[in-house]
Amino acid sequence: MYTNIRQLVECAQEMPLHEVILLAEQQLTGADRQQVMQAFEHRWQVMQASAHRALETPQNMVGNLISGQAKTQYHYSKNGGFLGGDTNAMMAMAFSSSEVNAGMGRICAAPTAGACGILPAVLLTAKQRLDASEQTVLQGLIVASGIGAVITKNATVSGAEGGCQAECGVAAAMAAAAAVYMAGGTAQMCADACAIALMNCMGLICDPIAGLVQLPCSFRNASQSVNALASADMALAGQSSVIPADEVIESMYRVGKKLPMEFRETALGGIATSPTGKAIANRLYNK
Amino acid sequence: MNLSLFEVVGPVMIGPSSSHTAGAARLGRAARLIAAKPFTKVQFGLHGSFAKTGKGHGTYQALLAGTLGLKEDDERLRNAFVLAEQQQVTWQFEEIELADVHENTARIRFFHTDGTESEIEGSSIGGGRIEITRIDGAAAGFSAEAPTLLITQRDVKGVVSEISKALAEQNINIGIMRVSRLTRGHQATTVIETDSPIPLSVKEKLEKVENILSVRIIDLSE
Numbered sequence: 001m002y003t004n005i006r007q008l009v010e011c012a013q014e015m016p017l018h019e020v021i022l023l024a025e026q027q028l029t030g031a032d033r034q035q036v037m038q039a040f041e042h043r044w045q046v047m048q049a050s051a052h053r054a055l056e057t058p059q060n061m062v063g064n065l066i067s068g069q070a071k072t073q074y075h076y077s078k079n080g081g082f083l084g085g086d087t088n089a090m091m092a093m094a095f096s097s098s099e100v101n102a103g104m105g106r107i108c109a110a111p112t113a114g115a116c117g118i119l120p121a122v123l124l125t126a127k128q129r130l131d132a133s134e135q136t137v138l139q140g141l142i143v144a145s146g147i148g149a150v151i152t153k154n155a156t157v158s159g160a161e162g163g164c165q166a167e168c169g170v171a172a173a174m175a176a177a178a179a180v181y182m183a184g185g186t187a188q189m190c191a192d193a194c195a196i197a198l199m200n201c202m203g204l205i206c207d208p209i210a211g212l213v214q215l216p217c218s219f220r221n222a223s224q225s226v227n228a229l230a231s232a233d234m235a236l237a238g239q240s241s242v243i244p245a246d247e248v249i250e251s252m253y254r255v256g257k258k259l260p261m262e263f264r265e266t267a268l269g270g271i272a273t274s275p276t277g278k279a280i281a282n283r284l285y286n287k
Numbered sequence: 288m289n290l291s292l293f294e295v296v297g298p299v300m301i302g303p304s305s306s307h308t309a310g311a312a313r314l315g316r317a318a319r320l321i322a323a324k325p326f327t328k329v330q331f332g333l334h335g336s337f338a339k340t341g342k343g344h345g346t347y348q349a350l351l352a353g354t355l356g357l358k359e360d361d362e363r364l365r366n367a368f369v370l371a372e373q374q375q376v377t378w379q380f381e382e383i384e385l386a387d388v389h390e391n392t393a394r395i396r397f398f399h400t401d402g403t404e405s406e407i408e409g410s411s412i413g414g415g416r417i418e419i420t421r422i423d424g425a426a427a428g429f430s431a432e433a434p435t436l437l438i439t440q441r442d443v444k445g446v447v448s449e450i451s452k453a454l455a456e457q458n459i460n461i462g463i464m465r466v467s468r469l470t471r472g473h474q475a476t477t478v479i480e481t482d483s484p485i486p487l488s489v490k491e492k493l494e495k496v497e498n499i500l501s502v503r504i505i506d507l508s509e
Contacts, residue, residue: 002288024288030482039293046299061303062343101302104345104365110296111414113305119296141296148295149288157295158306158413160336160390174295211340213303264390265306266339284343 001027005150005191005245012187018139021146040138040145046108047097047120054096059103063284065214066102070095073222083226086125090229091222093121098218111148111157114164114206114213115171117221119144122175122228126182140178147194148174154246155253159206160265162256168217168224169204169252173197175228176235185236195241195248197224197231202248203255205263207270210281216271294432298415300359306391307337307344310411312364313507315353317419317431318395320505322405327376329354332383332394337411350393351378359415388420422476425469429478433462434506436479436489441498442468449496450477457489474500484509 001024002008011020025036053059058068070092077088097117101107110119119141127137148157148170156162157170176193185193201224209215235241241248262269271277300309331350333341341347345365352367353359355374363370371378385392389410397405408421419427422437429435436454440446447466454461460482468475485504493502 021288021292025292028289029291036292040296043293043296043299104301104303104308104362106299106360106362107302108297108299109305109309109415111305113300113302113309113415116302142292145292145296146288149290149292152295152414153288153290156413158391160306161413208340208343211343213307213344261390265336267343268339 004154005147005194005249008146008150009187009191017146017181017187017190018142021142024146037138040141043108044138044141046106047110048124050097050100050105050107050116051093051120051124052096053105054099055092059099059105061099061102061104061214063210063212063214063280065209065212065280066095066099066218069218070099086129087226087229090121090125090225093124094118094221094225095218097121098221102212102214111152111170111174112159112167114159114217115167115221115224117218118168118171118225118228119175119178121225122179125229126179130182132182136182140182143181143190144174144178147177147190151249155249156256162253163204163259163264164206164220165198165201165204165252166256167206168220169198169201172201172224172228172231175225176231179229179232180235183232183236189235191245192239192241193231193235195243195245196234196239197227198248198252199241199243200227200231202252205259205270206265207263207272208265208267209272209277210284211267211272294414294416298359300415301362301364304344305415306411306413307341307346308349309359309415310391310417311337311346311349311393312353312357312359313415313431314393314409314411314417315350315395316356316358316507317409317417317505318397318407319354319356321407321419321422321437321503322397322399323503324397324399324401324403324405326397326399328378328398329376330379330381330396330398332381334383334385334388334392334394335390337391337393338382347380350395354395389418392420425476426467427478428465429480431505431507433480433482434485434504434508436477436481436485437503437505438477438479438493439500440475440477441500442472442475443498446496446498447477450479450493453489453492453496454479454481457486459483459485459489
């Protein structure tokens, strides 16, 4: 049926984009529609829980580097801020999932655990802004998954292989496509949003302080949520990505491959080796 | 598209890292199913990013929890060391360097109660997905995404057709089948990925076939 985004968009001339993706899943796994939808509903429940769990309750984790970030941002969001209350609340929800994840709580990887805050925060925010039904959200989630599957197949979603662009970047690309779809955008607009989001963070390295999935991961979850909605807005406004999504994905993969080992989840570069980053690592490991 | 959506959105898991925690837990559990015998000690050799950043990602707990049979969304995962003590299993972690393997690779050695040892090598390749690369030194190369049959047999004619016959009789379709051997005429390994769960009766039936030495079912969805 499809092995890249171009073909996926072509298939969506015949039927709605989420149907194309659902059908491919059914054909691949032999599951019926109801089983697939149930699996999505379960994931959506886990996502919502992780996005809300730390908004008022800071989570404990090794080193507690990001404990309380969600609460701080959530309370600030009530004053509006530069980006408005909704966007700040979205960042708070992204922080929340990041905290739950770091605290060895239950999350849904999307596409990875390190990037698990982006898709739930964007979907919940889009749902609220659009006053969308549960069904629309699930359709958005399906589109995000379909886009993510193509990227996983044709590139990588491993930070150890491709850096943060492959984790939080791909999550933003998936979420951007989902938001566009929920807002009634075309399949081509979903592809454009995906491409724009990936371009916006191409080359982003993975440089976790002390090797923990905490900093800068939580900031990247929050900021890539904003990237997702910004990219969605650009696509919905009619901006073309100019470079087709498949070529952007391939470029991302090539960039990832060329990243030195220090920038691929080894904690040997970037802010992980800044004086303060090293001091935190030393403090945690008593070196 | 030949990749399930739920390998992208999912797994539902215990954090913090899909590759370093969930993938590690799956790798440990797959290794347990491959070794398929009680053990008193388990030794983990960690390569690359597993060695460099494993500690902070709960990789140690996850690998150990997996070898104890815990799933990647089990909240007891963080207490793996205590669970191992309760089961009187000792463990050891060391840093190793392997050639031409994925950054997140572990070599897991079981010390069984019957005095034998098993060694399974595998990689966590992102998003919680894994690849079993070696079993007791021989190349393996399967993902354990689908229910997988792992058979060792004497390298003689007719065994493979007995295997496929037993599966067909149970109406199980073979997705991928690979037969490999270290040296001609000695021992061969057959890896079969199926489209549906493999009932225990198939295992029992295959175990009775002449020239089949061992049969193991690796089904991580159970």
